[in-house]
Amino acid sequence: MKALIQYISTILQGLLTLVKGMAVTGHYFFRPKLITTQQYPENRQTLKMFDRFRGEVIMPHDENNHHKCTGCGICEMNCPNGSIEIITKMIETPEGKKKKVIDKHIYHLGMCTLCNLCVKACPTGAIVMGQKFEHAVWDRTQLTKVLNQPGSELMKDVKE
Amino acid sequence: MSNNLQDKIETQEYIVNMGPQHPSTHGVLRLMVNLEGEIVKNVDPVVGYIHSGIEKMTESLAYPQIIHLTDRMDYLSAHMNNEAVALCIENALQVEVSDRVKVIRTLMAELQRLASHQLWWCVMGMDMGALTTFFYGLRDREMILDIFEETCGARLTLNYSTPGGVMFDLHPNFQKRVKEFTKYFRKVLPEYNQLLTGNVIFKERTVGLGPLSKEDAIAYGVTGPTGRASGFACDVRKHNPYSAYDRVQFNEILRTDGDTFGRYQARIDEMYESLNIIDQLIDNIPEGDYQAKMKGVIKLPEGEFYQRVETARGELGVYILSDGKKNPYRVKFRSPVFSNLWVLNHLIKGQKIADLVAVMSTLDLVIPDIDR
Ligand code: SF4
Ligand code: SF4
Numbered sequence A: 001m002k003a004l005i006q007y008i009s010t011i012l013q014g015l016l017t018l019v020k021g022m023a024v025t026g027h028y029f030f031r032p033k034l035i036t037t038q039q040y041p042e043n044r045q046t047l048k049m050f051d052r053f054r055g056e057v058i059m060p061h062d063e064n065n066h067h068k069c070t071g072c073g074i075c076e077m078n079c080p081n082g083s084i085e086i087i088t089k090m091i092e093t094p095e096g097k098k099k100k101v102i103d104k105h106i107y108h109l110g111m112c113t114l115c116n117l118c119v120k121a122c123p124t125g126a127i128v129m130g131q132k133f134e135h136a137v138w139d140r141t142q143l144t145k146v147l148n149q150p151g152s153e154l155m156k157d158v159k160e
Numbered sequence B: 001m002s003n004n005l006q007d008k009i010e011t012q013e014y015i016v017n018m019g020p021q022h023p024s025t026h027g028v029l030r031l032m033v034n035l036e037g038e039i040v041k042n043v044d045p046v047v048g049y050i051h052s053g054i055e056k057m058t059e060s061l062a063y064p065q066i067i068h069l070t071d072r073m074d075y076l077s078a079h080m081n082n083e084a085v086a087l088c089i090e091n092a093l094q095v096e097v098s099d100r101v102k103v104i105r106t107l108m109a110e111l112q113r114l115a116s117h118q119l120w121w122c123v124m125g126m127d128m129g130a131l132t133t134f135f136y137g138l139r140d141r142e143m144i145l146d147i148f149e150e151t152c153g154a155r156l157t158l159n160y161s162t163p164g165g166v167m168f169d170l171h172p173n174f175q176k177r178v179k180e181f182t183k184y185f186r187k188v189l190p191e192y193n194q195l196l197t198g199n200v201i202f203k204e205r206t207v208g209l210g211p212l213s214k215e216d217a218i219a220y221g222v223t224g225p226t227g228r229a230s231g232f233a234c235d236v237r238k239h240n241p242y243s244a245y246d247r248v249q250f251n252e253i254l255r256t257d258g259d260t261f262g263r264y265q266a267r268i269d270e271m272y273e274s275l276n277i278i279d280q281l282i283d284n285i286p287e288g289d290y291q292a293k294m295k296g297v298i299k300l301p302e303g304e305f306y307q308r309v310e311t312a313r314g315e316l317g318v319y320i321l322s323d324g325k326k327n328p329y330r331v332k333f334r335s336p337v338f339s340n341l342w343v344l345n346h347l348i349k350g351q352k353i354a355d356l357v358a359v360m361s362t363l364d365l366v367i368p369d370i371d372r
Helices: A002-029 A074-078 A117-121 B002-008 B054-058 B063-070 B075-093 B099-127 B131-152 B174-197 B200-206 B214-220 B224-228 B260-282 B336-341 B344-348 B353-363 B367-371
Strands: A056-058 A084-092 A098-108 A128-130 A144-146 B014-018 B030-036 B039-046 B303-311 B314-322 B330-334
Touching: A002 B174, A002 B200, A074 A084, A074 A117, A117 B063, B030 B353, B039 B344, B039 B353, B054 B063, B054 B330, B063 B075, B075 B099, B075 B303, B075 B314, B099 B131, B099 B174, B099 B260, B099 B353, B131 B174, B174 B260, B200 B260, B200 B353, B214 B224, B224 B260, B224 B314, B224 B336, B260 B353, B314 B336, B330 B336, B336 B353, B336 B367, B344 B353
Parallel strands: none
Antiparallel strands: A056 A128, A084 A098, A098 A144, B014 B030, B030 B039, B303 B314, B314 B330
């Protein structure tokens, strides 16, 4: 008799724990706002990433197509996986002096681990982290980018 | 008649491969399971399917660059891995970091521990067939990841510690967000218990399953919540405090049962302790520099350096052998999951195959940390 009572009480206690769990799921079933996180593709228009978010390396240009990159190559040296290649060229300044400037700042997004070391190392703050994160492309060659825009020049007041 | 028939049918041991592509191994881990019927005779883990050669790679990298690779070992304890390498380099150079950095690192480490345990909890539920927990755990983890994203710029691969400090200063919203989170999480943590811990099916499947004695835990080098559930006092934060752990009060969670449920409960209790640590630190973050002045090219003096930290899964040791150049000569990571994995055979021998998944869940395996 005792065993029977115990048997039944175990079953009832087990059922009770199930009901307790169901209470939690039921609570959220009627309050879906509390359980959803991001409705990602739907909220694309309003989605704003945090300003420190590391999406890709970009080089900001001002309205006169000027950037701050001096072509020093420090970012290239600091990159752990060779995602940056700096190609420089020699130009002649109006005063007749030879000067080394950036020709191409090549950035391989496909290899980049977004570690922020290049941005931190750049002495002039020429490169920053961009907020774009939808990087899927059809062809991996599109992931290799030239960060300085064609025809762009070094800003006037950047110390070298 | 039936007895005779049973004598005539021959049984045979089978070797079944679980993984490398099995959802409940949480990564590419292959288990060669010797089965006799449903009984597990022997489990032989085969590792190396995502060996990434991080230890070898570090030999050709400068010290600040090494840190970002450790994100990719135990990606759920990324901050603690970063911190371990940074601390090791700072010890070698005898750089004193500011109090602010110490507190920031401790706060981040505890948030990371919470995020890791949340993910472990929801995945454990899912392994046992309770899909609901998966959504609830991830929802709460999302709040921590947002805190990370706002301050560190990344959600998973933080790369936040640098030699001598941290990458960015705390975001102005940090304190507010963390306080919101702890208040919210204290409210929902009892729901975890209501949903899974007390559940009769869950209990029937975990209580008494795969017990690990304290002696065996020590012999196998099992650390972290898994070892502490067996009574092995191995919390590095307590016994060898680093960063700001010497200025906070917290309990080391020690249990005596050591079975699957004990390991589960140890992690749930650890979440409360992490919340306590965060509460103690969040209101008094000291002022100071977030980055100590370091040389442009960091060279460690010749010699051997070792630093251990407590990640969410156990003790992580970083060993650096330096010959005075700007790259290390050899780096070795003593990763917690690698040591914890090999106790699996001991735990599961003689049990049913369905229990293998439950036992594996409470070991909290992260495969890249095994292979690194
Ligand atoms: S981006 Fe900065 S670090 Fe890189 S070459 Fe230009 S100026 Fe130098
Ligand atoms: S973010 Fe890191 S990996 Fe990417 S280009 Fe900069 S240094 Fe290289």
